[in-house]
Structures are given as structure tokens and as C-alpha cells.
Amino acid sequence: DERFSIMSAGYEDEQKKLRATAAELADFIETAVQKSADVNAFIQVVQKYENITELTPEIMHELIEKIVVHAPDKSSGHRTQQIKIYYRFNVAVATAVADSMKYDKKRKAA
Structure with missing residues (x-):
């Protein structure tokens, strides 16, 4: 059925976009977590030299x-x-x- 093929192709495209978005979000979260860890490490070093x-x-x-x-x-x-x-x-x-x-x-x- 042609209608089923069109719906199936649309579903596959949507799934591909969702997987790409999920990968981008995972990368963003990983980068944010690393930046947060870096800032915390820097703050610990700075606190040693406060005065x-x-x-x-x-x-x-x-x-x-x-x-x-x-x-x-x-x-x-x-x-x-x-x-x-x-x-x-x-x-x-x-x-x-x-x-x-x-x-x-x-x-x-x-």
C-alpha cells in the first residue's frame, strides 16, 4: 500500500532526526558536565590563593x-x-x- 510506504518513510525520517537530536543533546550534556568540573577544579586552586x-x-x-x-x-x-x-x-x-x-x-x- 502506497499510503503505508509514505507513512513508514516519514516515520523513519522522524526517527533519524530524533536520534541525531539525542546525540547532540548527549554531547552538549557531556561538554557542560566537563566545563562544570573544570570550573570547580579551578575554583579549588584559586581558593588556596585567596589572600x-x-x-x-x-x-x-x-x-x-x-x-x-x-x-x-x-x-x-x-x-x-x-x-x-x-x-x-x-x-x-x-x-x-x-x-x-x-x-x-x-x-x-x-
Whole structure:
């Protein structure tokens, strides 16, 4: 029966979509659980250093995964350089831009 074939094909398509959605949701949940574990691990490390008065190499190694200093950019007429700090456990990335104009002004004023 042609009607049964059409319904069967529709059912198969729906099942395929549902399996794909279920797989996506499982991946999302796994990623969320891992991120939560990473954040909790990072918080435990940070809590050890709650009242630090000096940033030591040991503390930096425990909190920071890597620091990337990008090539300088002189397209604006002065030198800028982007710096990215990647914290451990994949919790955050901080970005800063070192600008030679700001640095030079402060240096000359001193």
C-alpha cells in the first residue's frame, strides 16, 4: 500500500532526526558536565590563593595554562601588541593590548 510506504518513510525520517537530536543533546550534556568540573577544579586552586600578597611563579603555573604574545602590529602608526592569557582548566581567556603610545607617555612623564 502506497499510503503505508509514505507513512513508514516519514516515520523513519522522524526517527533519524530524533536520534541525531539525542546525540547532540548527549554531547552538549557531556561538554557542560566537563566545563562544570573544570570550573570547580579551578575554583579549588584559586581558593588556596585567596589572600595572596605576591604573585609567584608557582601560583602562575597553577592558575595559567599559557600566555601567547602576538606579533606587533604597526598599522595604526604606533606599535600595539596583543597578549592572551589562557587560564588552566579551560575556564577563561583574558586579552590585553600593549600600546606603545600609552607606554611611552607614562615613561616620559616619570
